[in-house]
Amino acid sequence: MTCFYLSMISIRKNMNFSYWEHEIWLKNIDFAIIGGGIVGLSAAYHIQLEHPDARVVVFERDFVSFGASTRNAGFACFGSPSEILSDLKNQPADQVFSTMAMRWRGLELLRSYISDDEMDFYQNDGFEIFLKDNNDLSQEVEGALNQLNDQAAEFLEFKPYAYTTNDWGFQGVQSVVRIKGEGILHPGKMIQAWQRKCAAIGVEFRYGLTIDRLDINGPGLVIRGKEVAVKNIVVCTNGFARQLLPDLDVIPARNQVLVTNEILERPWHQSFHIREGYVYLRSIGKRVLIGGGRDLFEREESTDVVAENLDNQEYLKNFLCELLGKRDIVVDYSWSGIMGMGKSKGPIIQKMKEGVYVGVRMGGMGVAIGTWVGKELSKLTK
Numbered sequence: 046m047t048c049f050y051l052s053m054i055s056i057r058k059n060m061n062f063s064y065w066e067h068e069i070w071l072k073n074i075d076f077a078i079i080g081g082g083i084v085g086l087s088a089a090y091h092i093q094l095e096h097p098d099a100r101v102v103v104f105e106r107d108f109v110s111f112g113a114s115t116r117n118a119g120f121a122c123f124g125s126p127s128e129i130l131s132d133l134k135n136q137p138a139d140q141v142f143s144t145m146a147m148r149w150r151g152l153e154l155l156r157s158y159i160s161d162d163e164m165d166f167y168q169n170d171g172f173e174i175f176l177k178d179n180n181d182l183s184q185e186v187e188g189a190l191n192q193l194n195d196q197a198a199e200f201l202e203f204k205p206y207a208y209t210t211n212d213w214g215f216q217g218v219q220s221v222v223r224i225k226g227e228g229i230l231h232p233g234k235m236i237q238a239w240q241r242k243c244a245a246i247g248v249e250f251r252y253g254l255t256i257d258r259l260d261i262n263g264p265g266l267v268i269r270g271k272e273v274a275v276k277n278i279v280v281c282t283n284g285f286a287r288q289l290l291p292d293l294d295v296i297p298a299r300n301q302v303l304v305t306n307e308i309l310e311r312p313w314h315q316s317f318h319i320r321e322g323y324v325y326l327r328s329i330g331k332r333v334l335i336g337g338g339r340d341l342f343e344r345e346e347s348t349d350v351v352a353e354n355l356d357n358q359e360y361l362k363n364f365l366c367e368l369l370g371k372r373d374i375v376v377d378y379s380w381s382g383i384m385g386m387g388k389s390k391g392p393i394i395q396k397m398k399e400g401v402y403v404g405v406r407m408g409g410m411g412v413a414i415g416t417w418v419g420k421e422l423s424k425l426t427k
């Protein structure tokens with residue numbers, strides 16, 4: 046069975062396009078957007094608005110985006126205090142807080158295009174949970190919270206962080222910080238809404254076609270071994286960016302996600318960050334979604350291969366059992382997704398040369414910045 050499947054893939058890879066296929070679907074392309082995640086769709090939408098007569102085509106190698114945009118946790122977030130504190134150890138404060146502001150503006154832009162109802166958006170704040178067994182982190186944040194609030198307020202125009210109570214009955218909790226303005230959404234509904242918006246203004250889609258290589262001098266794409274000339278290329282492949290452009294500073298990072306059976310009495314409608322954002326949870330109805338753990342499995346999860354890491358998933362399940370004080374948790378769904386990280390936490394939004402544009406490295410908060418990055422890319426094409 047596996048052999049048959051593999052041989053089908055290799056036949057497909059070498060399958061020539063017919064004259065008719067080439068004529069209708071691959072000719073006269075003004076903008077080839079590579080990647081059908083939130084950034085690719087936002088870029089396609091804004092470029093089509095910017096160039097109404099252009100033929101804008103999104104190339105996505107799977108049936109839907111198969112990286113992060115439909116595989117994430119659906120947090121509409123801009124930075125928990127311990128994550129921001131950790132960023133401040135590696136980057137200048139201006140960069141950290143301007144990236145935070147970019148996330149906030151990105152969320153506002155997203156909500157200006159897609160209604161809260163359309164993507165099940167709830168803005169009931171986010172919460173960072175500090176556990177007793179990580180007392181050092183909780184004390185470090187306590188000492189820095191006022192300053193973090195003051196610095197954040199310069200960029201957001203409000204102070205986002207305040208201590209609050211553990212209203213959810215989580216076990217082993219030292220303290221809880223509320224993050225004002227954060228929310229949750231349904232990533233599948235968000236991407237579906239973007240697809241509808243793009244299609245409505247004439248953007249075309251080529252799902253199931255992998256771009257094997259770029260000819261940035263052409264410019265052109267190599268698909269199934271065949272060179273396809275296009276006028277402009279816009280690369281939005283995030284964690285996979287180095288497969289096409291090996292020199293970019295984008296490091297893939299895989300994240301595991303689990304969704305339990307219905308174990309809550311009522312939904313939470315809020316998001317929870319733990320340990321600098323390396324573990325996160327929310328509810329989906331009465332189910333709980335938990336994800337992360339990649340800091341404990343760094344070697345295995347530093348990859349762009351979409352695959353499950355059973356050890357990490359076991360860790361996440363045990364973590365959740367302890368946090369909820371439950372033993373009878375059943376995992377109904379599990380999956381992984383690929384993020385694009387780098388030395389800097391900010392995105393790369395770049396015109397590489399005439400006709401070649403790149404919007405990648407969304408980090409862990411691409412739901413927040415993705416729309417904005419797509420819009421900025423379109424400005425480069427003016």
Ligand SMILES: Cc1cc2nc3c(=O)[nH]c(=O)nc-3n(C[C@H](O)[C@H](O)[C@H](O)COP(=O)(O)OP(=O)(O)OC[C@H]3O[C@@H](n4cnc5c(N)ncnc54)[C@H](O)[C@@H]3O)c2cc1C
Pocket residue numbers: 079080081082083084085104105106107109110111112113114115116117118119120121122254255256257281282283284285288289299300301302336381382383384385404405406407408409410411412413414415
């Ligand atoms: C498990 C997980 C949880 C996350 N949780 C959150 C969260 O709660 N909140 C938040 O803000 N962010 C979260 N993120 C990050 C966020 O999802 C990403 O930053 C964002 O979706 C990136 O969008 P993108 O469009 O840049 O990339 P992607 O969504 O990864 O899209 C890139 C697309 O390019 C396609 N592609 C790649 N190579 C090729 C090729 N050669 N030819 C054709 N197509 C190609 C891929 O199939 C993919 O669909 C999470 C990420 C993961 C993995």
